[in-house]
Amino acid sequence: xxxxxxxxCEGQTEETFVEQVLAPSFYDLGLSLIGQTIQTSPGKKGGxxxxxxxxxxxxxxxxxxxxxxxxxxxxxxxxxxxxxxxDEVSELQLAGKLHKLTSAWHSDIVASTGCRPExxxxxxxxxxxxxLLFSDVDGIVSVNKSWLGVSEELKTIKAKAQSPEYINxxxxxxxxxxxxxxxLSPKYKKVAHGSIAxxxxxxxxxxxxxxxxxxxxxxxxxxxx
Numbered sequence: 084x085x086x087x088x089x090x091x092c093e094g095q096t097e098e099t100f101v102e103q104v105l106a107p108s109f110y111d112l113g114l115s116l117i118g119q120t121i122q123t124s125p126g127k128k129g130g131x132x133x134x135x136x137x138x139x140x141x142x143x144x145x146x147x148x149x150x151x152x153x154x155x156x157x158x159x160x161x162x163x164x165x166x167x168x169x170d171e172v173s174e175l176q177l178a179g180k181l182h183k184l185t186s187a188w189h190s191d192i193v194a195s196t197g198c199r200p201e202x203x204x205x206x207x208x209x210x211x212x213x214x215l216l217f218s219d220v221d222g223i224v225s226v227n228k229s230w231l232g233v234s235e236e237l238k239t240i241k242a243k244a245q246s247p248e249y250i251n252x253x254x255x256x257x258x259x260x261x262x263x264x265x266x267l268s269p270k271y272k273k274v275a276h277g278s279i280a281x282x283x284x285x286x287x288x289x290x291x292x293x294x295x296x297x298x299x300x301x302x303x304x305x306x307x308x
Contacts, residue, residue, distance in 0.1 A: 084113075085113055085114065085115040086113060086114050086115065086151075086152065086306060086307070087115050087117060087149055087151035087152070088109075088114055088115065088116045088117065088151060088152045088153075088154060088303060088306065089117050089119050089144050089151045089152070089153050089154070090105070090116055090117065090118050090119065090154050090155065090156050091119055091121060091137065091140055091141055091144065091153060091154070091155045091156070091157075092118050092119060092120045092121070092155075092156050092157070093120075093121070093132060093156065093157040093158055093212070094120060094273075095120055095274060096212060096273050096274055096277045096278065096281075097118065097120070097156045097157075097212055098118035098119065098120045099118070099277075099278045099281075100118070100156070100212070100277075100278075100281050101116055101117070101118030101156065102116075102117075102118050103278065103281070103282060104281050104282060104285075104286055105286065105300075106118075108286055109303065109304070109307075112304065112307035113307055114303065114304075114306060114307055116303070117151075118156075119140070119144065121136060121137060121140050122140070132157060132163060133163040133165055134163045134165040134166045134167070135165060137155075137157070137163075138191075138192070138195070141153055141155070141192055141196075141203070142192070142195060142196050145192070145196050145198045145202060145203065146196065150202070151202075152201070152202050152203075152204065152306055153202060153203050153204070154203075154204040154205070154206055154299075154302075154303065155204075155205050155206050155207070156206060156208060156212075157206075157207055157208065158207070158208055158210065158211040158212060159180075159181070159184075159207050159208060159209045159210050159211070159252065160210045160211040160252050160257055162184070162207065166184065166187075166188065167184070167187035167188050167190070167191045168183050168184055168186075168187035168188075169184065171183065172184060177209055177248070177249065177295075178295075181207055181209060181295060184207055185205040185206065185207060188205040189203055189205050192205070204299075204302055204303065206299040208248075208295075208296065209248040209249070209252075209295055210248070210250065210251075210252035210257055210258065211252075211257055211258055211259060212273075212277075213257075213258035213259040213262055213273070213277070214247045214248050214250055214258045214293065215247065215281070215284070215289045215293060215296060216247075216258070216262070216277070216280050216281065216284055217237070217240070217241045217247035217250060217258055217292075218247055218284050218288040218289045218291070218292035218293060219283070219284040219285070219288040219292075220234055220237045220238045220241060221234065222280060222283035222284035222285065222288070223237065223262070223266075223280045223283070223284065224237070224266075225283050226276050226279045226280050226283060227266075227269060227276075229267075229268050229269070230265075230266050233265040233266065236265055237261065237262075237265060240261050246292055246293060246294060247292050247293055248293050248294065248295055248296065259273065286300075
């Protein structure tokens with residue numbers, strides 16, 4: 084019997100990533116990963132994700148009769164100011180910041196739902212989804228031949244960071260900003276090009292290059308035991 088794992092996603096691109104890149108690699112382990120983008124208003128999903136909205140979605144999913152495991156895929160960049168412990172992490176290094184945020188989040192959800200602690204695996208992507216694409220720059224530029232000329236610039240950006248997950252989180256230097264600035268004719272669009280790039284880059288490269296992401300993927304794999 085397949086074990087259901089619902090992944091609460093920040094947006095449509097993340098949901099596509101779950102369905103097309105993550106889910107196939109877990110199927111043989113008996114795990115059925117299901118991407119689920121948060122509804123932000125009637126008929127609209129993704130964006131403007133405050134904690135209250137995310138929490139309602141998580142609680143609703145945890146309360147399903149099928150008793151799924153619930154995990155998340157949302158960005159650290161512009162994380163809602165109402166998240167648990169968000170006002171306590173500004174001075175922490177990245178690893179400490181992610182640990183404190185997810186620990187506080189886990190405690191809050193377990194307390195509000197009464198679910199078994201192992202049924203909720205909160206994850207926050209540093210600093211945003213596009214960081215994962217920097218795991219293999221060649222995979223990004225292969226989406227369109229007109230982008231091949233900026234390959235070295237993108238590789239230099241990656242090389243200057245400790246890892247793709249450490250690429251700066253300021254508006255002008257976050258991972259997506261670099262892609263939008265350098266990938267032109269056609270200009271990089273998250274939904275249109277991200278779904279192709281994520282498959283070109285591949286899960287193995289992302290796990291190899293991105294420590295926090297790799298730890299999250301490993302925690303999902305352990306659910307199969």
